[in-house]
Amino acid sequence: MATNRVYNFSAGPSMLPEWVLERASSEMLCYGSSGQSVMEMSHRSSAFEQIIGDCEASLRRALSIPEGYRVLFLQGGASSQFAMVPLNLLTRSGKADYVITGQWAKKAWQQGRVYGECRVVASSEDRTYSYIPQVDPAQLDPAADYLHICYNNTIYGTTFSPRTLPVSGSVPLVADMSSSILSEPVDISRFGLIYAGAQKNMGPAGLTVVIIREDLIGHAMEKTPIMFDYKTHAGAGSMYNTPPTYAIYICKLVLDWLQGPMGGLEQMAQRNREKAELLYDYLDQSRLFSPTVQGEDRSLMNVPFVTGDPALDAAFVKEAEQAGLVNLKGHRSVGGMRASIYNAMPIEGVKKLVAFMQAFESDHR
Amino acid sequence: MATNRVYNFSAGPSMLPEWVLERASSEMLCYGSSGQSVMEMSHRSSAFEQIIGDCEASLRRALSIPEGYRVLFLQGGASSQFAMVPLNLLTRSGKADYVITGQWAKKAWQQGRVYGECRVVASSEDRTYSYIPQVDPAQLDPAADYLHICYNNTIYGTTFSPRTLPVSGSVPLVADMSSSILSEPVDISRFGLIYAGAQKNMGPAGLTVVIIREDLIGHAMEKTPIMFDYKTHAGAGSMYNTPPTYAIYICKLVLDWLQGPMGGLEQMAQRNREKAELLYDYLDQSRLFSPTVQGEDRSLMNVPFVTGDPALDAAFVKEAEQAGLVNLKGHRSVGGMRASIYNAMPIEGVKKLVAFMQAFESDHR
Numbered sequence: 001m002a003t004n005r006v007y008n009f010s011a012g013p014s015m016l017p018e019w020v021l022e023r024a025s026s027e028m029l030c031y032g033s034s035g036q037s038v039m040e041m042s043h044r045s046s047a048f049e050q051i052i053g054d055c056e057a058s059l060r061r062a063l064s065i066p067e068g069y070r071v072l073f074l075q076g077g078a079s080s081q082f083a084m085v086p087l088n089l090l091t092r093s094g095k096a097d098y099v100i101t102g103q104w105a106k107k108a109w110q111q112g113r114v115y116g117e118c119r120v121v122a123s124s125e126d127r128t129y130s131y132i133p134q135v136d137p138a139q140l141d142p143a144a145d146y147l148h149i150c151y152n153n154t155i156y157g158t159t160f161s162p163r164t165l166p167v168s169g170s171v172p173l174v175a176d177m178s179s180s181i182l183s184e185p186v187d188i189s190r191f192g193l194i195y196a197g198a199q200k201n202m203g204p205a206g207l208t209v210v211i212i213r214e215d216l217i218g219h220a221m222e223k224t225p226i227m228f229d230y231k232t233h234a235g236a237g238s239m240y241n242t243p244p245t246y247a248i249y250i251c252k253l254v255l256d257w258l259q260g261p262m263g264g265l266e267q268m269a270q271r272n273r274e275k276a277e278l279l280y281d282y283l284d285q286s287r288l289f290s291p292t293v294q295g296e297d298r299s300l301m302n303v304p305f306v307t308g309d310p311a312l313d314a315a316f317v318k319e320a321e322q323a324g325l326v327n328l329k330g331h332r333s334v335g336g337m338r339a340s341i342y343n344a345m346p347i348e349g350v351k352k353l354v355a356f357m358q359a360f361e362s363d364h365r
Numbered sequence: 366m367a368t369n370r371v372y373n374f375s376a377g378p379s380m381l382p383e384w385v386l387e388r389a390s391s392e393m394l395c396y397g398s399s400g401q402s403v404m405e406m407s408h409r410s411s412a413f414e415q416i417i418g419d420c421e422a423s424l425r426r427a428l429s430i431p432e433g434y435r436v437l438f439l440q441g442g443a444s445s446q447f448a449m450v451p452l453n454l455l456t457r458s459g460k461a462d463y464v465i466t467g468q469w470a471k472k473a474w475q476q477g478r479v480y481g482e483c484r485v486v487a488s489s490e491d492r493t494y495s496y497i498p499q500v501d502p503a504q505l506d507p508a509a510d511y512l513h514i515c516y517n518n519t520i521y522g523t524t525f526s527p528r529t530l531p532v533s534g535s536v537p538l539v540a541d542m543s544s545s546i547l548s549e550p551v552d553i554s555r556f557g558l559i560y561a562g563a564q565k566n567m568g569p570a571g572l573t574v575v576i577i578r579e580d581l582i583g584h585a586m587e588k589t590p591i592m593f594d595y596k597t598h599a600g601a602g603s604m605y606n607t608p609p610t611y612a613i614y615i616c617k618l619v620l621d622w623l624q625g626p627m628g629g630l631e632q633m634a635q636r637n638r639e640k641a642e643l644l645y646d647y648l649d650q651s652r653l654f655s656p657t658v659q660g661e662d663r664s665l666m667n668v669p670f671v672t673g674d675p676a677l678d679a680a681f682v683k684e685a686e687q688a689g690l691v692n693l694k695g696h697r698s699v700g701g702m703r704a705s706i707y708n709a710m711p712i713e714g715v716k717k718l719v720a721f722m723q724a725f726e727s728d729h730r
Contacts, residue, residue, distance in 0.1 A: 006400030010407040013610055021394050021402050028390035029383065035371030035689065037386050039569045039615070042375040042692055075440035075571060076592055079606040083590035114588055199607055204404045206440060206571040206609030223479055225448035227441055228590065241444040242564055244571030244609065245378055250404070324400065327407055 007349035010327035011154050011302060012179065012200040015344040019261060020253040038249040043242050051245075052238065055252035062255055062265050063181075065188050065211060072210040072230065073238040073248055078104065078178050080228070081195040081208065082111035085174055087224045089193070089216060090116040090145050097121040097140055097147045099166065101158060102129040103333065104176060105150035112148065115221065121147070128334060129156040132297040135166040146172045146192060152180030152299050154200075155331040157292065157338065159299040165190065172216060179301050181209070182258065183343060184269035192216055198247060200301070201343050203254050207247035258343065268343055269300075275341050275350045276300045282354045288361040292334060306336030313337060316360055325353050372714035375692035376519050376667060377544065377565040380709040384626060385618040403614040408607050416610075417603065420617035427620055427630050428546075430553050430576060437575040437595065438603040438613055443469065443543050445593070446560040446573065447476035450513065450539055452589045454558070454581060455481040458508045462486040464531065466523060467494040468698065469541060470515035477513065480586065486512075493699060494521040497662040500531035511537045511557060517545030517664050519565075520696040522657065522703065524664040530555065537581060544666050546574070547623065548708060549634035557581055563612060565666070566708050568619050572612035623708065633708055640706050640715045641665045647719045653726040657699060671701030678702060681725055690718050 001007075001018060008015045031038045034047050041048045056071045065071065074080070085108070090096055094116040098109040100123035112118040121140060122133040140147060147168040152159040159180060166173065172192025181196040188194070193216060198207035212230055220229040232240045262268050280298060283291040283305050292304045307313050313336045317329045330338040341350055366372075366383060373380045396403045399412050406413045421436045430436065439445070450473070455461055459481040463474040465488035477483040486505060487498040505512060512533040517524040524545060531538065537557025546561040553559070558581060563572035577595055585594040597605045627633050645663060648656040648670050657669045672678050678701045682694045695703040706715055 002394055004395050004400060008401055008405055010405070010410075013405055013407060013607065015405050016402060018394065021404075025390045025393035028393065029367055029386050030369050035369060035691070036373055037381060039386075040373055040375070040378055040380050042378060043570065045375075045692070075442070075609075076445075077440070077606045080441075080590070080592045083592060087590070111591055197607065199610075204609075204611045205408065205607040206612055225445070225452070225590070225593065226476055227445045227448060228593075241442045242378065242562065242570040244440075244569075244612070245564075246569045246611070247571055247609070326400070327410070 001346065006324045006326045007352060008326050009339045011338065011340045013205050014200055014340055014342050017257045017344045019257045020250065023253055024250060039246045041245060043239055043245050048245055051249050051252055055248050055255065058252060058255035058259060062259055063188060068214050069188060070212050070214055070234050072233045073243050074208045074210055074233060075206060075244055077197045077208055078176050078195060082108040084228050086112045086115035087228055088220045088230050091219045091221055092145050093143045095141055095144050097144045099135055099149045100125060101132060101150050102153040102156050108148055108176065129153060130293055132158050132160055132164050137167050140168060142169060144171050146174045148174045150176040152301055154179040154302050155333060157299045157302040157304040158297045161296060183272050183301055185265050198251055203251035204247045206244045207251060272300045275347050278350050278354055279303050279339060282357060286361060288365055289357060301342055302338060302340045304330050304334050304336060304338040312364060320356060323356055325356055366711060371689045371691045372717060373691050374704045376703065376705045378570050379565055379705055379707050382622045382709045384622045385615065388618055389615060404611045406610060408604055408610050413610055416614050416617055420613050420620065423617060423620035423624060427624055428553060433579050434553060435577050435579055435599050437598045438608050439573045439575055439598060440571060440609055442562045442573055443541050443560060447473040449593050451477045451480035452593055453585045453595050455510050456584045456586055457510050460506055460509050462506055462509045462512045464500055464514045465490060466497060466515050467518035467521050473513055473541065494518060495658055497523050497525055497529050502532050505533060507534060509536050511539045513539045515541040517666055519544040519667050520698060522664045522667045522669040523662045526661060548637050548666055550630050563616055568616035569612045571609045572616060637665045640712050643715050643719055644668050644704060647722060651726060653730055654722060666707055667703060667705045669695050669699050669701060669703040677729060685721055688721055690721055
């Protein structure tokens with residue numbers, strides 16, 4: 001890493017690969033032979049059409065997105081999807097099931113309720129969302145228009161896995177994957193719709209990616225704003241109006257990096273498992289720091305931990321920052337610390353963090 | 366201008382000042398002493414709070430935005446505002462008046478009609494929107510919730526002016542200023558709400574600025590998506606969810622440029638008038654090229670012109686591109702050519718364009 005840069009453990013926006021930033025910097029005044037910055041390009045130009053086309057193709061390749069799914073490049077973050085999902089999908093039975101695994105899942109449910117009968121089928125609110133609740137298939141409504149989950153819970157450091165993923169039968173499974181997309185392979189065919197803000201593993205804030213099964217497009221409620229109808233964007237190749245062109249370009253560079261020097265998604269996942277293990281292994285034997293999540297629900301991306309002493313937590317965060325390990329403060333609802341170790345966090349950053357924690361532990365026991 | 370760069374006459378996204386691109390490039394891996402790219406910064410960090418705060422303060426200063434108005438940094442483009450405006454404002458009488466001066470104004474009206482009684486009070490559709498229609502104050506509904514206009518019409522090259530601006534009395538005037546904001550001073554107090562996509566005069570695509578009178582906030586219709594309620598964003602300093610942080614940073618740099626080396630908005634306006642005069646003066650005496658708009662309705666930002674011969678138009682566009690004057694093709698609804706000469710287009714670019722047109726005219730008469 002460049003010597004003037006820090007290891008940034010922010011929950012998002014978060015680190016981007018230097019490989020990407022260096023390219024973006026060098027191409028800022030002139031992209032290829034275009035004589036323009038990507039920021040200055042008409043979205044209708046052939047140069048930009050190539051960029052957005054490459055970005056989609058690269059995402060489809062990385063995630064093995066099957067035929068029959070559309071990829072949409074939208075704006076407004078996951079918070080906009082909290083409304084777009086019900087406005088577009090809650091139109092057959094008018095009923096949907098939600099699993100509440102954290103603040104964002106709850107916000108999705110609260111927004112969904114405005115548009116139909118949205119039921120909570122499982123929740124881990126009883127223990128500050130520190131685990132993934134079991135979803136009993138018998139409890140699911142077979143007539144629901146969808147079942148909504150938040151796949152990885154950024155604040156609490158929990159994640160669904162292929163094993164804990166609810167089996168929803170013919171009910172489309174809808175997942176907020178903002179903080180886990182592209183961290184490891186997922187079987188897209190298990191989902192009806194996946195959405196993700198870009199600012200954790202894909203690029204800058206201001207871009208939202210939606211992967212949607214084609215049969216779920218075209219059923220929006222009456223009076224749905226044109227810009228909130230998936231059909232508007234699917235029918236126009238995400239260019240109904242000007243898309244966030246520069247964010248799409250950065251996302252393309254991130255995918256180039258992932259599938260170029262990083263060797264692809266399977267290798268990325270292996271690296272992510274190594275990073276997470278380093279940190280969890282240390283936490284599990286530490287006498288000062290405790291992880292807040294146990295067992296198989298542990299996220300590969302967000303690792304919360306506490307000392308149990310708020311003053312010591314604060315001292316740790318402050319000293320870590322001075323050592324170039326920044327944004328380790330935990331979310332106020334959990335307290336303590338949180339290390340977000342997305343794809344772009346090098347393993348050296350995690351090693352440096354663990355070494356720093358060991359030294360801090362020696363000093364404070 | 367750097368030698369490998371072109372003069373880009375695109376209608377938007379469009380040219381950005383090299384001064385801005387150079388700073389963005391040099392700060393891409395490390396902003397100040399932060400050790401991070403702005404793209405990587407938590408939106409809750411003090412470094413980013415400073416950026417968004419400076420951006421708003423700078424915009425307020427540039428446009429002399431009075432007390433009693435809020436500035437919101439949103440996503441989704443003007444097309445999202447076509448729905449947000451009625452969802453938030455069409456809630457007292459449920460009636461609004463629209464002036465139709467082009468395709469975008471018409472789209473705004475079509476979206477507005479979904480939410481209430483939206484009346485067309487004037488239109489220039491009869492002559493391909495080549496003029497600004499007079500709005501008879503007697504025709505306006507004094508009970509309307511708002512009167513909507515598109516201030517500058519990007520496709521057709523027409524603009525309202527302080528003189529032709531409708532006098533709407535106590536009815537809030539709502540204006541789409543996407544392609545004219547920051548091109549010259551405007552009296553903000555004449556408007557209830559102004560919105561603008563950033564990608565012409567303010568920064569990259571993916572950022573939408575809304576300037577709204579405070580009393581118009583907080584009256585959204587039932588079932589308005591949370592993200593489409595101005596109150597959501599006004600109450601959270603545009604940080605209800607992650608804003609398009611990098612686009613806001615570039616917007617701040619553009620405002621730094623405008624009020625630094627460019628000398629402020631009044632001087633920018635003077636420069637814009639000079640650029641437009643250069644082009645219109647040539648067009649008015651040319652025997653080959655004709656401007657499509659006459660008199661005081663002429664836009665300072667978008668200048669459409671035709672030869673009357675589609676084959677010759679195409680040859681011109683192609684040869685101009687070879688000479689480093691790109692994106693001069695007109696919109697298909699007008700045909701011919703269009704030179705968009707936003708703030709960041711240097712006067713040298715307009716001079717080079719006029720010289721090229723003169724040479725082309727000599728060759729083709």
